[in-house]
Amino acid sequence: MQKIEVVAGVIFFQNEILCVQRPKNKLAYISEKFEFPGGKVEHGETKKEALERELLEELSISTHIKALFLTVVHEYPDFELTMHSFICEVETKELTLHEHIAKEWLTLKELKKLDWAAADIPIVDKLLVNG
Numbered sequence: 502m503q504k505i506e507v508v509a510g511v512i513f514f515q516n517e518i519l520c521v522q523r524p525k526n527k528l529a530y531i532s533e534k535f536e537f538p539g540g541k542v543e544h545g546e547t548k549k550e551a552l553e554r555e556l557l558e559e560l561s562i563s564t565h566i567k568a569l570f571l572t573v574v575h576e577y578p579d580f581e582l583t584m585h586s587f588i589c590e591v592e593t594k595e596l597t598l599h600e601h602i603a604k605e606w607l608t609l610k611e612l613k614k615l616d617w618a619a620a621d622i623p624i625v626d627k628l629l630v631n632g
């Protein structure tokens with residue numbers, strides 16, 4: 502099975518976290534799901550470099566990447582995903598959606614109301630436990 506390695510940012514502005522919605526996709530299980538922004542690590546890049554690049558490309562934002570939060574390995578029907586999530590901070594909510602179709606800034610207790618990609622659920626759960 503195809504393996505994909507992805508980095509994703511859990512981006513805080515004060516006590517709110519940025520959640521972004523993917524566009525429609527032929528794979529129903531990721532189509533229009535919410536996720537933490539990021540993308541694939543390219544050859545020769547560190548994880549942090551990949552995340553900085555993806556956040557600039559997808560959202561036109563620069564973030565302060567603080568620490569690795571959780572690595573999730575999830576088997577989707579068509580590929581195996583390894584996703585490294587990092588806690589990040591921004592100083593402004595200003596951004597532009599270049600690929601996603603919607604965004605929400607939510608507090609921890611609001612996160613569960615969204616329809617998350619399955620691989621993101623362990624990240625959401627850990628955020629809720631850590632409070």
Ligand SMILES: Nc1nc2c([nH]c(=O)n2[C@@H]2O[C@H](COP(=O)(O)OP(=O)(O)OP(=O)(O)O)[C@@H](O)[C@H]2O)c(=O)[nH]1
Binds near residue numbers: 509535537541582621
């Ligand atoms: N970035 C990101 N991808 C996720 C998350 N959860 C999740 O299942 N994925 C899946 O990981 C895969 C890679 O994501 P991506 O499409 O953002 O990567 P990318 O921008 O480098 O892709 P591309 O350049 O091929 O379009 C997608 O199939 C996506 O559905 C998440 O929270 N963040």
